Amino acid sequence: MMTRIALVTGANRGIGFEVCRQLAQQGLQVILTSRDVAKGQAAADVLRGEGLDISAHQLDVTDVDSVMALQAEIEAIFGRxxxxxxxxGVYLDEGVSIFDVSLEAWELTQAVNFYGPLYLCRAFIPMMHLKGYGRIVNVSSGYGSMAEMGGYTAAYRISKLALNALTRIVAAEITGHNIKINSMCPGWVNTTMGGPAAPKSPVAGADTITWLATLPDDGPTGGFFRDRQPIPW
Ligand SMILES: NC(=O)c1ccc[n+]([C@@H]2O[C@H](COP(=O)([O-])OP(=O)(O)OC[C@H]3O[C@@H](n4cnc5c(N)ncnc54)[C@H](OP(=O)(O)O)[C@@H]3O)[C@@H](O)[C@H]2O)c1
Known part of the structure; x- marks a missing residue:
C-alpha cells in the first residue's frame, strides 16, 4: 500500500508534536513543521529516536511565501x-475583554489561527484534488463555536469561528474528490497553551486529530468534532 504523506503545522511541541508521533506510528510519512528550525529539528530527532519516519521543515504559517515554497518542495519531492x-495556534487574549484586546493581538491571532490555515488550504488542496485523496484537519476550539459563544478572549474566539467557516466553505466547494476537511476541538489539553491544570494529556488531545487525518473514504466531511463525536457549530 502507498505510504501517505502528512504535514503538521506548529508541531515542535504540544498537540502538534503528538499528532506527528501518532500519524507516524500508523505508518504515515510525516513532515513536522515549526516556525523555528532548531526546535523542529530537535522535535523530529526525538521522534526519529523512536524509530518513526519524520522529516522536519521550517514553516511560519503567517508567511505566504514560505507556504508556497514548501508546497513547491513537496510537489518536487513527493508529487503529492x-x-x-x-x-x-496562538492564544494571546485569554480572559481579556473585547474592549481591551490590542490591535497587535487581534492581527497576530487572525494571522496564525485563520490566515495560516487559509494559505495552507489554498496551497495544498489543489494538489489533493488532482490525486483524488485528501484529509484536512483544522484544529479549532469550542471557543470558536457559536453554540458555546460567550464573553472575553474575543480575538481567539473569532479566529477559531473563522477557521470553522473555512472548514464549511471548503467542504462545500470540494465535493466528490475523496477530500475530507473537518474542524475539531481537542478539549482542554495540558500543553504550554492549555497550562498544567488542564485535565487532558497531549496524547488524548491528539487522538481525534489522528482519527480525522486517517478517515476512511466513507468518513465524514464538513463536520466539527470533539472526542470523535460531532459537536454543534
Ligand atoms: N491546549 C488546549 O487546551 C487547546 C484547546 C483548544 C484548542 N487548542 C488548539 O490546539 C492547537 C495546538 O495547541 P497546543 O495546546 O499544542 O499549543 P502550544 O503548546 O502553545 O503549541 C502551539 C504551536 O503553534 C506554533 N506556532 C505559533 N505560531 C506559529 C506560526 N506563526 N507558525 C507556525 N507555528 C506557530 C508554536 O510554535 P513555537 O514553539 O515556535 O511558539 C507551537 O509549536 C492550537 O491551534 C490551539 O488553538 C488547544
Whole structure:
C-alpha cells in the first residue's frame, strides 16, 4: 500500500508534536513543521529516536511565501500531499475583554489561527484534488463555536469561528474528490497553551486529530468534532 504523506503545522511541541508521533506510528510519512528550525529539528530527532519516519521543515504559517515554497518542495519531492493538519495556534487574549484586546493581538491571532490555515488550504488542496485523496484537519476550539459563544478572549474566539467557516466553505466547494476537511476541538489539553491544570494529556488531545487525518473514504466531511463525536457549530 502507498505510504501517505502528512504535514503538521506548529508541531515542535504540544498537540502538534503528538499528532506527528501518532500519524507516524500508523505508518504515515510525516513532515513536522515549526516556525523555528532548531526546535523542529530537535522535535523530529526525538521522534526519529523512536524509530518513526519524520522529516522536519521550517514553516511560519503567517508567511505566504514560505507556504508556497514548501508546497513547491513537496510537489518536487513527493508529487503529492495526502494529509494536512492545521494545528499551529496562538492564544494571546485569554480572559481579556473585547474592549481591551490590542490591535497587535487581534492581527497576530487572525494571522496564525485563520490566515495560516487559509494559505495552507489554498496551497495544498489543489494538489489533493488532482490525486483524488485528501484529509484536512483544522484544529479549532469550542471557543470558536457559536453554540458555546460567550464573553472575553474575543480575538481567539473569532479566529477559531473563522477557521470553522473555512472548514464549511471548503467542504462545500470540494465535493466528490475523496477530500475530507473537518474542524475539531481537542478539549482542554495540558500543553504550554492549555497550562498544567488542564485535565487532558497531549496524547488524548491528539487522538481525534489522528482519527480525522486517517478517515476512511466513507468518513465524514464538513463536520466539527470533539472526542470523535460531532459537536454543534
Ligand atoms: N491546549 C488546549 O487546551 C487547546 C484547546 C483548544 C484548542 N487548542 C488548539 O490546539 C492547537 C495546538 O495547541 P497546543 O495546546 O499544542 O499549543 P502550544 O503548546 O502553545 O503549541 C502551539 C504551536 O503553534 C506554533 N506556532 C505559533 N505560531 C506559529 C506560526 N506563526 N507558525 C507556525 N507555528 C506557530 C508554536 O510554535 P513555537 O514553539 O515556535 O511558539 C507551537 O509549536 C492550537 O491551534 C490551539 O488553538 C488547544
Amino acid at each position: 500531499l495526502d494529509v494536512l493538519v492545521n494545528n499551529a
